[in-house]
Amino acid sequence: MVDPWNDPDAKPLISFQNVTKSFGSFLAVDNLSLDIFEKEFFALLGPSGCGKTTLLRMLAGFEAPTSGSILLANRDITPIPPNKRTVNMMFQSYALFPHLSVYDNIAFGLRRQKMPKAQLASRVDEMLTLTRLERFANRRPHQISGGQRQRVALARSLAKAPKLLLLDEPMGALDKKLRQETQFELVDIQEKTGTTFVIVTHDQEEAMTVATRVGVMNEGQLVQVEAPDVIYENPNSTYVASFLGQINLIEGRATPTASGIDLVWAEGQPRLHCKTDVVFSSGQRCHLAIRPEKIMIHAEEPESRNKVCGTVLDIAYLGNISTYHVELISGHVIKAQTTNDRRISRRSFTWDDSVWLSWTDTAAVALAN
Amino acid sequence: MRRLTWFNTTALTFGFAFLYLPVVILVVYSFNSSRLVTVWAGFSTKWYFELLQNQLFIDAAWVTLRVAAISSTIATILGTMAAYVLVRSARFYGRTLFSGMIYAPLVMPEVITGLSLLLLFIGIGLDRGLVTIILAHTTFSMCFVSVVVSSRLANFDRSLEEAALDLGCTPFHAFCLVTLPNIAPAVIAGWLLAFSLSLDDLVIASFTAGPSATTLPIRIWSSVRLGVSPEINALSTLLIAMVSIGVITAALISKRNLLRQN
Ligand SMILES: Nc1ncnc2c1ncn2[C@@H]1O[C@H](COP(=O)(O)OP(=O)(O)O)[C@@H](O)[C@H]1O
Ligand SMILES: [Mg+2]
Numbered sequence: 002m003v004d005p006w007n008d009p010d011a012k013p014l015i016s017f018q019n020v021t022k023s024f025g026s027f028l029a030v031d032n033l034s035l036d037i038f039e040k041e042f043f044a045l046l047g048p049s050g051c052g053k054t055t056l057l058r059m060l061a062g063f064e065a066p067t068s069g070s071i072l073l074a075n076r077d078i079t080p081i082p083p084n085k086r087t088v089n090m091m092f093q094s095y096a097l098f099p100h101l102s103v104y105d106n107i108a109f110g111l112r113r114q115k116m117p118k119a120q121l122a123s124r125v126d127e128m129l130t131l132t133r134l135e136r137f138a139n140r141r142p143h144q145i146s147g148g149q150r151q152r153v154a155l156a157r158s159l160a161k162a163p164k165l166l167l168l169d170e171p172m173g174a175l176d177k178k179l180r181q182e183t184q185f186e187l188v189d190i191q192e193k194t195g196t197t198f199v200i201v202t203h204d205q206e207e208a209m210t211v212a213t214r215v216g217v218m219n220e221g222q223l224v225q226v227e228a229p230d231v232i233y234e235n236p237n238s239t240y241v242a243s244f245l246g247q248i249n250l251i252e253g254r255a256t257p258t259a260s261g262i263d264l265v266w267a268e269g270q271p272r273l274h275c276k277t278d279v280v281f282s283s284g285q286r287c288h289l290a291i292r293p294e295k296i297m298i299h300a301e302e303p304e305s306r307n308k309v310c311g312t313v314l315d316i317a318y319l320g321n322i323s324t325y326h327v328e329l330i331s332g333h334v335i336k337a338q339t340t341n342d343r344r345i346s347r348r349s350f351t352w353d354d355s356v357w358l359s360w361t362d363t364a365a366v367a368l369a370n
Numbered sequence: 371m372r373r374l375t376w377f378n379t380t381a382l383t384f385g386f387a388f389l390y391l392p393v394v395i396l397v398v399y400s401f402n403s404s405r406l407v408t409v410w411a412g413f414s415t416k417w418y419f420e421l422l423q424n425q426l427f428i429d430a431a432w433v434t435l436r437v438a439a440i441s442s443t444i445a446t447i448l449g450t451m452a453a454y455v456l457v458r459s460a461r462f463y464g465r466t467l468f469s470g471m472i473y474a475p476l477v478m479p480e481v482i483t484g485l486s487l488l489l490l491f492i493g494i495g496l497d498r499g500l501v502t503i504i505l506a507h508t509t510f511s512m513c514f515v516s517v518v519v520s521s522r523l524a525n526f527d528r529s530l531e532e533a534a535l536d537l538g539c540t541p542f543h544a545f546c547l548v549t550l551p552n553i554a555p556a557v558i559a560g561w562l563l564a565f566s567l568s569l570d571d572l573v574i575a576s577f578t579a580g581p582s583a584t585t586l587p588i589r590i591w592s593s594v595r596l597g598v599s600p601e602i603n604a605l606s607t608l609l610i611a612m613v614s615i616g617v618i619t620a621a622l623i624s625k626r627n628l629l630r631q632n
Contacts, residue, residue, distance in 0.1 A: 063532055083535040096533035100551040109547075110537035161537070 004228070005038035006214060012075065014039045014165065014197055015060065020069035022055055022221075029055040031221035032069070042191055042198045044208035044229075046244070047218030053201040054093065056218075057167045060199065061090040073165070089163040093170045093201075095154040097142040103153050104129070104138040110161045128156040131190065148179045159190065168200040172207065184210045205245045209233065217241050233292075239368050242290040247324070249296070249335050251289045255281040255367070262367055264289055267331035274306050277367040288368045295364040296337040298325055298356055300349065305359035309335065313354045318345065325350065327358055393610065400603035407598050417604040427605060430589040433500060434569060437585060441507035442564035448508070449515025449564075450557055454545070456516075457523040475513045483510055484577030491578065498580030506578040507568040514567065515560035522556035523549075555627045562620045566613055 005011035013036035022030040029052045037043045045053045058064040059071060062083030070077050078086060089110070098106055107128050111121045129135045132152040137145050142153065151171060158166055171187075172180045188211050191198055202208050208215045209229045216226040217240075225237045236242035239250055251273065253266030261276040264287070275289055302308065314334060315326040318341075325337045337358055341348075350356055374382070399407055403414030421427060456469050475483065487506045488498075496502055526549070534544035550557070572587040579588055586609070590602055 061532075061536055063535075083532070084538050084540055088536075090533075090536050092529050092533060094527065094529050096527065096529040098530060098533070098548055098552075109534070113538035113543070157533075157537070 004213075005041070006036070011038060013037060013072075014041075014074060015199075016072040016075075017056075018070050018072065020059065020066045020071060022052070022059060022064060023067045028221050030059070030066075033221070033223055035216065035223060035226065037197065037199060039197055040191075040195055042188065042200065042211055042213045044212035044215045045199065045201045045218060046205060046208045046215055047203065048244075049203060051218045052221040053203075053218060054169055057090065057169055057199065057201055060165070060167055061088055062086050087164045088167060089158040089161055089165075090167040091154050091158040091169065091171050093173065095142075095150050097150060097153055097157070099142055102139050102141055103134060103145070106142070106153055107156045107160050109157065114161065124160060128160050131159070131193075132156040132186075148175055148183075151175060151183070155187075155190075159194065159196070162194065163196065165197045165199065168198060170201055170203070172202075172204075180207070181210075187211055209245070217244055235366060236290065236368070238370050239288050239290065242366070242368065247293050247336055247338075249289075249291045249293065251291070251333065253287065253289070255285045255287045256283055257281055261362070262287070264367075267329075267333070270309065270329075270331060273365070274362045275365045275367045276362045279367060279369065281367065281369065285369070289365040290368055291360055291365045293324055293336040293338040294322075296335065296358050296360050298327075298337045298339060298350065298358055300354075300356065302357050303359045306362060307365075308357055308359040310355065310357045311335070313350055313352055313356060316350075316352065323348075325356070327356060396603050397607050397610070400600060400607045402600055402603075405600060407600060407603070417600040418608075421601050421604050421608075424601065427586070427589060427601070430584050430586045433503075433583045434586040437500065437503050437507060437575075438565045438568040441504045441568050442511060442561050444504070444508045445512040445564045446515050446557060446561040449512040449560060450519050450553075452512070453516040453520035453523055454549075457520050458528075472513055472516055475510055476517070480510075480571075480573040484574040487574070488577040497582075498578060499582040502578045502580070503575055503583060503585065506574050507564075507571065510574060511564035511567045514563050515557075518560040518563060519553060519556045522553045526552055555624055558623055559620050562616050566616055569609070569613070 005013075015035075015037040017033055017035040020030055020033050021028065031052075033056070045056060047053055055064060059066055060073075062078070062081060065079060070079055072078070073086070073088070098109065101109065104125060108121060108125050111124060116124070126135075129138055132155060134149065134152055134156065137149060137153075142150055145153070155168075155171065158168075168187075172183055175183060184207060187198070187200075190196075198211075200208075200211060212229055214226060215229050215232050217224045217232065219240055225232060225241045227235075232241065233245055236245065242248045243250065251264070251266050253264040253273070255262040255264060256272070257280070258274070261274065262281050263272040263274055265272055266289075273289060281287060297303070302310070309329050311327040311329040313325055314328040317324040317326070320341070322338050322340050325339070327335050327337060329335065335358055399410075400417060401413050401415065402410055403416065404411030452472060456465070456472065459465075484506070487502075487509065491498060491502050491505075530548050530552070531544050534548040535541065539547060570587060571585075572591055575585045575588055576591075579585060586605070590605065593599070594602060
C-alpha cells in the first residue's frame, strides 16, 4: 500500500494553505502549508516557542489565521467556532474541570451533544476501561496523580470520537517510564479507533515512537516533513540533523565525483568520501552529517576509505551503549557509539587511548545548508 | 507555638477590650429591665418583645432586608459580568481606563455618591422610596463585588473555558457550567459583602430614601436623637447577631474551599 502522503490522488483531512499567524508584529506561524491525512499520527516537533501550540489552537478554533486558510475535509473551517468543530483537543495543562469528578469530566462533551443516558453511561465506561481509570471514576481531579490526570484528559478528548484529536505535549509532566507506556497506549488507541492524531512535542524520541510522519518546525516554518526513519536517516538540513538525536557535523569543501562528493575538511587530512544524489559544485561549502552509531571504533588502523585517528577524550556510559568522544589531531571532536555487548570491566578502550574511527561511504549525509 | 508572655497577654486584652467593650455593654444593656439605659435593674427580655410591637421598626426592618437582598443580588450579577468582561475580554481601547474607573466608587466619599444620586433621581423625576434606595445600593456595592470576583477570575485558568468550548459548549454554557462553579466562592463572598454593606448604610440611604420607605439605620439614627432607649439596644443586638452569622458563614465557605483546593 502506498502511504497517502506519497499518493498524489489522496485527499487530505487537514490542509493548511499558506497560513500565517502574527501576534502584533511577531510572526508565530509563517506562510505554512501542510497536508495531514486521515488516520495519520502526525507529530509536530520543534523547540519551545516555534509556533506548535499556535498551529494546534488554529485547528481547534481558538485562534484565527491572520492570512491563508485551513481546510478540514475540504471545508474552510476558519469561520467555524470551536464548539462547532468535530475536533477535540487535549490541553498542555490538561484543563480538567476541578469541580467535576473523573466520570463527569469524561461525560461532559457527551452531555453537551445530548446523548441518551444509557448510551452515555456505556460510552464513558468504555473510555474509563480504555484508559484504565475504572477505580477512579468518582474522584475529583485533585485526588489523583499526574499520570492519571493525563489519562482523564485523554479520555475526555476521545469520548466524543472526534475526526481529529489534537494533543499538546500530552506527556510533558510524566516520568520516563510512564511516558513510554502512555506512548504505546496512544498508538494502540489510535489503531483501535482510527482517529487522526496531531501531537505536539519537543521530545524527539516521543515523535519517533508514535508518529507516522514528523514535521520539524523552526521559527514558524516547517523545515522538513517526512516519516520518522527518513527524517532520522536523511535530514535535509543541519538544523533537522542536529535536532533529532546525536550527530557529528564535519564542515568542508566539496569536490564532485562520479557517485557523490569528496570532502576536503582539514589541513593534512585525507579526503572523506560520501555517496549522494545531491549535486554540489566544485569547492562548494558543505557539511557531512554522520550518526555516532554508524561510526566504528578500532585499536588498529582499519581497511576503509573514511578513517581518522585520535585520542579518547571522554566516555559516556549509558548502560546499554557507550558514547566515545574522540579528539582528532585537527581539533575536531567526533562521537562514536558502541553497544555494550561485554561487561564494563572488559571494555576495549579507555581514556587517552589512541584509536581509529571509520565509516562507510553511505553512512554520511552531505548537506548544503 | 510560643507561650503568651505577660506583655502579649496584656496587649491582647486591651486590644480586644477596646474593640469589643462598647459592643458588649450594648448587648448587656439590651437585657436590662430598667428603662434607664445606665442603671442595671435585673435581667429581662422584655425590650425584645416590645420591639416586636413597634410597627415603625418592623416596617423599617422589612424595607432594609428587601433592599439588601434585592440590591446585593443585582449588584452581584452586574459586578460579576463587569469583572468577567474586564478580566477576560481581549484588549479593547480604553480597557485600562475602565478597570481603573471601577475602583473609583470605592474611594468616593459616600456623601458625594448620595448627593449625586439624589440629584439624578430628582432630575429624572423618580419618586424617592424603595426603588431609589435599591438603585443607589446596587450602584455602590457593585464595585465591591466586581473587585472581589475579578481577583478570583484573574487566577482562574483560561484553558478550562476553552476546554468547555472544545467539548461543544456555547460561550454562555461554558460560563454557566465551568466558570461560574469555579468562581462561586468569590461570587458568594461578593454577595455577602454587598448585603452587609447595604444593611448598615446610613449616609447614602438618607439621601435616597423617601417618606414611603425608611431603612433601619435611618430609623435608629432618628430615634437615638430623641434619646437612647433599651429597644434600640435590643435591635442593635439583633443586627450584630445577623452580621456575625453572615461573616462567619463567609469565612467558613472560603476556608472549606481553600481546604478543598489543597
Ligand atoms: N496570545 C499571544 N500573544 C502574543 N504572542 C503569543 C501568543 N501566543 C503565542 N505567542 C508567541 O508565539 C510564539 C509561538 O508560541 P507557541 O505556539 O505557544 O510555541 P510552542 O508551543 O511551539 O512552544 C511564542 O514566541 C509566543 O511568545
Ligand atoms: Mg506549546
